[in-house]
Amino acid sequence: MLAQPLTQMNRIVKATYLLLLVTLVSSQSLLAQSADFLARVEKDEGYVKATNTQIAYKDGVPKPINFVSDYExxxxxxxxxxxxxxxxxxxxxxxxxxxxxxxxATMVSKDDLDGYALKVAQKWGLGKPEKDNGVIILLSLGHRTLIMRGGSGIANRLNNTQINEIVASKATPQLKSGAYFLGIKDSVLALIDLLK
Known part of the structure; x- marks a missing residue:
């Protein structure tokens, strides 16, 4: 009778260990891929200190924190x-x-947001250099604006009509209701579905 609870406990311990191992491996993969993206940006010496939480280029482009840089x-x-x-x-x-x-809204004027998104993508080296396959999603709640742009290397899979559809169907309803994370997450997942 005692053997059955011990066997069940062994299974729980093994399952917990396996879950911990999978989490550790996927975390290391995330760190390695993020490090590759950030390493390309770090090579540029044009940064100046802006605040404790933001490092900016002299021309006002912030340093990326990770794939997601939430300055708002x-x-x-x-x-x-x-x-x-x-x-x-x-x-x-x-x-x-x-x-x-x-x-x-203090980082850039509303009239400059589209050009600013392009400038950020260029400064960050978004997308692989030989492929120009990056996508930038810029959200400014203060300006009530969402901009999504893709590099020329993915134009055959992501055009302006598709971008507008993602913004209208995935982002806008969630953003209007204050669900900022869901609006961006749903948009990212829709992009992934188109680009995979």
Whole structure:
């Protein structure tokens, strides 16, 4: 009779150990892929200190924190981690890099947001250099604006009509209701579905 609870306990211990091992391995993979993206940015010496939480280029482009750079503080840490993992896993399978940046109204004027998104993508070296296969999602709650742009290397799989559809069907309804994380997550998942 005592052997049965011990056997069940052994299974629980083994399952817990296996779950811990899988989590550790996937965390190391996320760190390695994020490090590759950030290492390319670190080579540029044009950074100046802006605040304790933001490093900016002299021309006002912030340094990426990870695939998700939440300068407007819209996401919980757990949400940011989840988005980074989704994007990192996808990048690992396809080499397509997706960057999400949130900017507050003091970082850039509303009229400059589209050009600013392009400037951020270029400064960060978004997408593999030989493929130009990056996607940037820029959200400014202060300006009530979401911008999504893809590199020329994925234009055959992601066009402006598809981008507008993702924004209209996935992002806008969630953002209007205050569900910022879900709006961005749903948009990222829709992008991944198109680009896989």
């Amino acid at each position: 503080n819209l996401f919980k840490d757990s949400e940011e981690k989840e988005l980074n993992k989704i994007i990192s896993d996808f990048e690992g399978k396809t080499t397509v890099e997706i960057a999400v940046i949130t900017v507050d």
